[in-house]
Amino acid sequence: MRILVTGSAGFIGFHVSSKLLNLGYTVVGFDNLNSYYDLELKKARLEHLLEYDQFHFVKGSLENRSELEQLFAEHQFQVVINLAAQAGVRYSLEHPQTYIDSNVTGFLNLLEMCRIHQIGHLLYASSSSVYGANLKVPFSVEDKTDHPVSLYASTKKMNEMMAHAYSHIYRLPVTGMRFFTVYGPWGRPDMAYFSFTRSILEEKPITVFNNGEMWRDFTYVDDVVQAIIHLIPLPPVADTNWSGQTGSSNAPYRIYNIGNHNPVKLADMISLLERHLDKPARIEYRPMHPGDVEVTYADTESLEEQVGFKPETPLDTGLGKFVSWYKAFYEVNELALTKLSGE
Numbered sequence: 001m002r003i004l005v006t007g008s009a010g011f012i013g014f015h016v017s018s019k020l021l022n023l024g025y026t027v028v029g030f031d032n033l034n035s036y037y038d039l040e041l042k043k044a045r046l047e048h049l050l051e052y053d054q055f056h057f058v059k060g061s062l063e064n065r066s067e068l069e070q071l072f073a074e075h076q077f078q079v080v081i082n083l084a085a086q087a088g089v090r091y092s093l094e095h096p097q098t099y100i101d102s103n104v105t106g107f108l109n110l111l112e113m114c115r116i117h118q119i120g121h122l123l124y125a126s127s128s129s130v131y132g133a134n135l136k137v138p139f140s141v142e143d144k145t146d147h148p149v150s151l152y153a154s155t156k157k158m159n160e161m162m163a164h165a166y167s168h169i170y171r172l173p174v175t176g177m178r179f180f181t182v183y184g185p186w187g188r189p190d191m192a193y194f195s196f197t198r199s200i201l202e203e204k205p206i207t208v209f210n211n212g213e214m215w216r217d218f219t220y221v222d223d224v225v226q227a228i229i230h231l232i233p234l235p236p237v238a239d240t241n242w243s244g245q246t247g248s249s250n251a252p253y254r255i256y257n258i259g260n261h262n263p264v265k266l267a268d269m270i271s272l273l274e275r276h277l278d279k280p281a282r283i284e285y286r287p288m289h290p291g292d293v294e295v296t297y298a299d300t301e302s303l304e305e306q307v308g309f310k311p312e313t314p315l316d317t318g319l320g321k322f323v324s325w326y327k328a329f330y331e332v333n334e335l336a337l338t339k340l341s342g343e
């Protein structure tokens with residue numbers, strides 16, 4: 001089976017591609033290698049993937065339709081996994097246009113390609129941020145998602161709506177995956193657990209919003225990959241008995257929460273990092289950021305029901321693996337730490 005993974009040089013795309021290659025699939029990776037964060041990290045991920053003979057990489061942007069047309073003309077994909085996007089809640093306040101280009105125009109182009117080439121299953125990344133100002137926890141796929149609090153969240157909600165329209169009109173089987181704070185080795189430097197690790201090691205202060213009164217449903221990346229692997233062979237089928245539920249449809253369309261169902265307070269996450277790094281954090285508190293929400297908490301019932309699997313790696317275990325990777329990747333050793341601390 002030939003699978004297109006967009007965003008393959010990104011954090012989740014890299015892990016999904018690696019797993020698929022290990023399982024013997026042929027993977028075509030597509031990524032524009034943008035400089036939203038450290039390009040060297042993206043290149044290092046890509047180098048690993050290029051070690052596999054069944055991996056092919058195409059550099060391009062989703063919003064450039066002719067690049068996508070060429071990609072789909074050259075390869076016959078059975079499955080498309082869309083993990084390319086402009087991610088990040090806070091960045092979307094300063095760079096709104098980037099989100100429309102990559103996440104909306106880019107996603108439309110991808111839907112068009114899937115329609116024209118009659119792709120058997122499109123899986124795409126949505127986000128827990130679609131729950132926005134939702135007050136009820138845990139967040140269920142049956143809850144309303146009509147009050148996004150950042151443009152990033154709005155674009156993810158738009159993706160879900162666009163996917164439904166294509167699924168309804170063209171019977172395109174589409175699965176939307178609402179990821180909850182994914183973390184792990186090869187992670188994203190803009191995310192708190194990653195930037196906190198760097199700052200703690202360098203003995204620099206870390207910025208914590210809302211006085212640390214925030215809870216996140218941290219989800220280990222291997223669990224996310226496992227969920228995707230389970231979902232690939234399950235293209236949604238139209239529910240002929242559909243009676244208006246939000247997470248399904250009378251079109252071949254499904255939405256799942258992919259989260260740990262176990263929110264952890266930010267202060268506890270920081271304590272775990274301090275223990276794994278064996279160094280204290282210097283915390284500077286800031287007021288709540290306007291694009292943030294206080295709690296994310298996934299109800300994973302429908303995922304478990306459908307595939308018999310749900311993420312459950314404890315944060316302590318996952319952070320330990322992240323810290324080991326971080327130290328090895330950035331060659332942080334005792335000598336470097338001594339130098340950094342000026343002792």
Ligand SMILES: NC(=O)c1ccc[n+]([C@@H]2O[C@H](COP(=O)([O-])OP(=O)(O)OC[C@H]3O[C@@H](n4cnc5c(N)ncnc54)[C@H](O)[C@@H]3O)[C@@H](O)[C@H]2O)c1
Pocket residue numbers: 006007008009010011012013030031032033034042060061062063082083084085086087088101102103106125126127128178179180181182183188
């Ligand atoms: N990591 C999380 O906690 C999390 C949570 C919720 C949702 N998501 C979503 O999951 C997906 C993957 O996230 P990630 O954490 O791996 O992010 P990432 O930024 O590491 O990966 C995205 C990749 O897509 C590429 N890209 C961006 N715009 C592109 C475009 N227009 N055309 C081609 N390539 C483009 C980037 O270069 C990057 O390598 C994204 O859709 C993100 O919004 C992630």
